[in-house]
Amino acid sequence: MSLAPAPEANPADVSGVLRLDAPVKLDCGRTLSEVDIAYCTHGHLNADRSNAILICHALTADQYVAAANPATGRPGWWPRMVGPGKPFDTDKYFIIATNILGGCMGSTGPSSLDPATGLPYGLNFPVITLADMARAQAAFVKQLGVERLFCIAGGSMGGMQALEWVKAFPERVFSVVLLATAARHSAQNIAFHEVGRQAIMADPDWRAGAYALADVRPEKGLAVARMAAHITYLSEPALQRKFGRELQADGLSFGFDADFQVESYLRHQGAAFVDRFDANSYLYITRAMDYFDLAQSHGGRLADVFRGASAVRFCVISFSSDWLYPTAESRTIVRALNAAGAEASFVEIDSDKGHDAFLLDEPGMISAVRGFLSASARALGL
């Protein structure tokens, strides 16, 4: 499974799967002996290996940040941000994107085969944390030949991974871009995740997580989970602007079909999701997010977490209509960074697009990240 090209080959676009050299010790106390990390890289690692950027994906995304996704046939999920001449400039930087531990796009997760049994893990997969994900990424990056990242960037759960890097490996990070994220998961966000998990586990085709053995999938439950979550990624004004009370047909059906365009849209989001995502991965990743509380190990003192990272440069961006990780969460991070003596620039982008704004065409975000990376590159002498 060690499909990684030697980084010296410097291919412009690579995707593959790398088996980690060593087992990964997990926060739960268990150890995963065989861990594969699926990844894509873009651009070229420079001679002194100082231009690498790790992009961390959100809950349901993957390593296909800038390459066509073979599962969907669609382009990468961050087309405005990654590519030649884009803020994450593949002409200048070596872009690394990995599928997270626990994911379902090639990295080891609950749908992988358990070496102990030869069968899919299902619920025998250990419950993982954001710190576990970062630990596996860090081992991967080192194995790729990169000791220190020029930048680590991520939105939403991607930002949480970046924060775990800052906590565990501050010396391996020069700069950090955090978008639409938080230093811990709120009660409301735990609640929404729990709804999604209950929807999956209520589906009889879930089979206590062992659906792969029965060759079925809890598609209805996973679709409901996605629909509930999807609402939280948008905003009320954006839903009103895009759909309002517009109907699919000329009049009301007086039935339970999708009369309203917003219903049809949601159903489509649910149906499309089950085609590309594994239900158990959804359970494990949402659980990891719920468990995420960066400062819990430091008595809730977030600034103490950042003491070791005072030399790291941060760019923190929030979006005004994001009610999943509202601006207040970003301000909490920035205040703690300031208290720890780290350099942090912060901007709230005025947008009605809700949480998903970080994935969309937001000129303010694009220029802020571009400016931050340019300044950071100058500071490092890149």
Next chain:
Amino acid sequence: MSLAPAPEANPADVSGVLRLDAPVKLDCGRTLSEVDIAYCTHGHLNADRSNAILICHALTADQYVAAANPATGRPGWWPRMVGPGKPFDTDKYFIIATNILGGCMGSTGPSSLDPATGLPYGLNFPVITLADMARAQAAFVKQLGVERLFCIAGGSMGGMQALEWVKAFPERVFSVVLLATAARHSAQNIAFHEVGRQAIMADPDWRAGAYALADVRPEKGLAVARMAAHITYLSEPALQRKFGRELQADGLSFGFDADFQVESYLRHQGAAFVDRFDANSYLYITRAMDYFDLAQSHGGRLADVFRGASAVRFCVISFSSDWLYPTAESRTIVRALNAAGAEASFVEIDSDKGHDAFLLDEPGMISAVRGFLSASARALGL
């Protein structure tokens, strides 16, 4: 089924079921030939029958506004607002509360027997609207001997019923109390309802609505629907204040049990709900709310709806942390009332309790309603 006592008897507390004298014509074009309305009354109708107040309930409530609910054994749902000396003073007013058409607490709904088949309606029940509910209520109130209401009051969907009364029967209403409501259902609210319906319909025990014939109930799907909806009834700050990230036990379980108190709370909300509510009623009532758009018949001009109600007095109350029916929705109503020349007092109550604040101990709401009713009683010479 005509269990209504003659209003002359003036009993202090009555509950019963009344068969309407005439069929109810519905917006969908169908007619319900046999309609029962379950109700409670409190206090005494005065000699000139001018002191009646109709209280309209929200999605999952019922006629047990001030009486112990036989299904749950719990007290009525509005204890701070209805009773002797309370704003809806049973020493002074004759309080009427009915279970809505489509409900499951004794009024005709999808779990009722279809007279055409002798079997539960299930999905053969017609899709109803808020206007249909108001039409059935209006027939019930007239049959009870009350031509004109001193007041009609409701929170959330209860307010929507009150608005339909104002539109259809303005001459039968002297004053109106609207709490935490809107003149139409937003795209985001339709979306949340659709998630709930999909959760119910995804449950194999739903059996295309015919679960009663199979002696099963889609309990898991209904519980998920309730959990998703319940989050929207609260607010992020209230969830943070009540639960935060507090755990059930000493540490994380690294599993999928309810580690967090907020998860346990939500699961309890789901479980308790399925014990008292019918899944098909949930489908029909959410559908009626989604269809609700008071001004759609008037080209979207809400003020035109209110032209016939310029003699009606209104009290409109919103809650600052209600994100289901935010203050902006109430302001839209008030502006239209003003434009139509109706007298409207408006107050936004500062509260972190979210949408459900109207059911809770909110002194500002209690005193505002008390003051409005006293002034209205004086104006009517009560």
